[in-house]
């Protein structure tokens with residue numbers, strides 16, 4: 001499932017990230033790419049070993065934990081490998097697929113990818129995230145503070161930035177439910193039971209949908 005979350009950051013959080021990253025030291029992005037993605041990755045990243053990068057990872061994790069849509073649709077087991085990235089004039093990330101597993105000591109499966117756009121889209125040219133499907137490709141350039149969440153199974157790229165700076169935070173998720181089709185069934189059931197609850201309270205219909213949701217999650221969670 002591909003979806004966006006508008007304004008996942010408050011304006012204070014957005015300002016904090018931008019202020020923080022404007023002063024930070026970035027390194028060559030190739031250091032965290034797989035052997036084939038390295039060939040097409042031309043960007044910069046916050047050095048992931050610094051205390052600033054650790055603080056940023058924790059902050060993003062806590063923002064995602066509080067977001068009901070993200071929790072319901074992605075069912076995260078762990079949000080991992082969070083990185084801040086920077087593209088200046090001429091930088092891009094060519095077509096690639098994200099690694100299936102990521103991590104340094106421990107490996108996490110890569111089911112879902114996300115980009116949290118930090119720069120105002122009016123301030124840079126290019127820099128669209130383009131996601132390919134079998135019959136079409138779609139391009140995304142969201143407003144600052146909004147996030148796109150997409151399956152890690154796709155081929156995708158970041159178009160060259162030709163003016164200005166594109167700051168973003170990217171990350172990956174190992175979901176409790178590996179199969180995207182099962183995840184979508186759970187998301188629909190969760191949405192349905194919440195809607196019943198909002199309209200009618202804890203009715204028998206709510207209880208039955210909840211029972212099915214819970215039993216399927218029990219069956220599929222790993």
Ligand SMILES: O=C(O)CCC(=O)C(=O)O
Pocket residue numbers: 085093098115129156157158168170
């Ligand atoms: O910056 C983005 O929108 C996506 C970057 C990306 O594809 C990656 O880091 O693997």
Ligand SMILES: [Fe+2]
Pocket residue numbers: 096097098156
């Ligand atoms: Fe990617």
